[in-house]
Amino acid sequence: MTAVVCLPTYNERENLERMVAALADKGVSVLVIDDNSPDGTGRLADRLAAQNGHVRVLHRARKEGLGPAYLAGFRRALEDPESQLVLEMDADFSHDPDDVPRLIAAAQDADLVLGSRYVAGGSIGSWGIVRRFVSAGGSWYARVLLGVGVRDLTGGFKCFRREVLEALDLEAIDSRGYAFQIETTYRALRAGFRVAEIPITFVDREHGGSKMSPSIVLEAIWKVPLLRLRALAGRL
Ligand SMILES: Nc1nc2c(ncn2[C@@H]2O[C@H](COP(=O)(O)OP(=O)(O)OP(=O)(O)O)[C@@H](O)[C@H]2O)c(=O)[nH]1
Ligand SMILES: [Mg+2]
Numbered sequence: 001m002t003a004v005v006c007l008p009t010y011n012e013r014e015n016l017e018r019m020v021a022a023l024a025d026k027g028v029s030v031l032v033i034d035d036n037s038p039d040g041t042g043r044l045a046d047r048l049a050a051q052n053g054h055v056r057v058l059h060r061a062r063k064e065g066l067g068p069a070y071l072a073g074f075r076r077a078l079e080d081p082e083s084q085l086v087l088e089m090d091a092d093f094s095h096d097p098d099d100v101p102r103l104i105a106a107a108q109d110a111d112l113v114l115g116s117r118y119v120a121g122g123s124i125g126s127w128g129i130v131r132r133f134v135s136a137g138g139s140w141y142a143r144v145l146l147g148v149g150v151r152d153l154t155g156g157f158k159c160f161r162r163e164v165l166e167a168l169d170l171e172a173i174d175s176r177g178y179a180f181q182i183e184t185t186y187r188a189l190r191a192g193f194r195v196a197e198i199p200i201t202f203v204d205r206e207h208g209g210s211k212m213s214p215s216i217v218l219e220a221i222w223k224v225p226l227l228r229l230r231a232l233a234g235r236l
Helices: 013-023 041-051 066-079 097-106 129-146 162-167 178-190 214-232
Strands: 003-009 028-034 055-059 085-088 112-116 158-161 195-199
Touching: 003 013, 003 041, 003 066, 003 097, 013 028, 013 041, 013 097, 028 041, 028 066, 041 055, 055 066, 066 085, 066 162, 066 178, 085 097, 085 162, 097 112, 097 158, 097 195, 112 178, 129 178, 129 214, 158 162, 158 178, 178 195, 178 214
Parallel strands: 003 028, 003 085, 028 055, 112 195
Antiparallel strands: 085 158, 112 158
8 A cells, every 4th residue: 555654854854864764665655744944854855855756845834843744744645646544753763664564554454553652562762750651641641531442642653544534624633742643543533443553662762852842741631621522512
């Protein structure tokens, strides 16, 4: 199946070229979505696209968070009728490019595949206690409040069948950070799609800085009950 890996970048100059190279033999095309990174990642992406047939670039004017970047990427990916699978992946090597074929294979039997840190066989590498708590606590909080069985709701290594993205009301999604990951998976579940989790090992970034911020965590805290209320009101 034809797969597009959406790779959002903000100041990922030290990671992008290696990531593009690592994805070259995975049988996927790559769509870099750069939010005008001050470090020149966008220019690097253009050069890589000129050199590699499997790479395209979507430039956006400014940083608005992961959610809007992915939504723009999804729309672009879906414009090509050949794209049957659309993946989300971090550009910082926290997600192992060698796991991409496993996600794609699992999409044979599921509509949305999640690379999961919190199922048997999944793990987190070198994160400190605070990041672990925020991540595990966030997934637990969302799972309980939303009443779903998914273990890793905040992860960003995902593979959507095109039908899922076509069915979701992308216009209505306004989450920016972790909440975006929770919201897309929850909407897919609500729409009756089959969601599968496969174990991954998540490793901390080695190069570049984190874009994680308190506002990203706060957004998820208030957004989760709002999502549940909207669902209960039949508006999701
Ligand atoms: N286009 C775009 N990409 C973003 C934005 N924020 C984050 N990213 C990218 O999204 C991916 C995940 O962001 P990270 O900063 O790694 O967030 P994280 O994984 O929660 O945090 P760390 O791994 O600790 O840095 C990376 O490829 C980032 O470059 C944004 O506003 N716009
Ligand atoms: Mg990261």
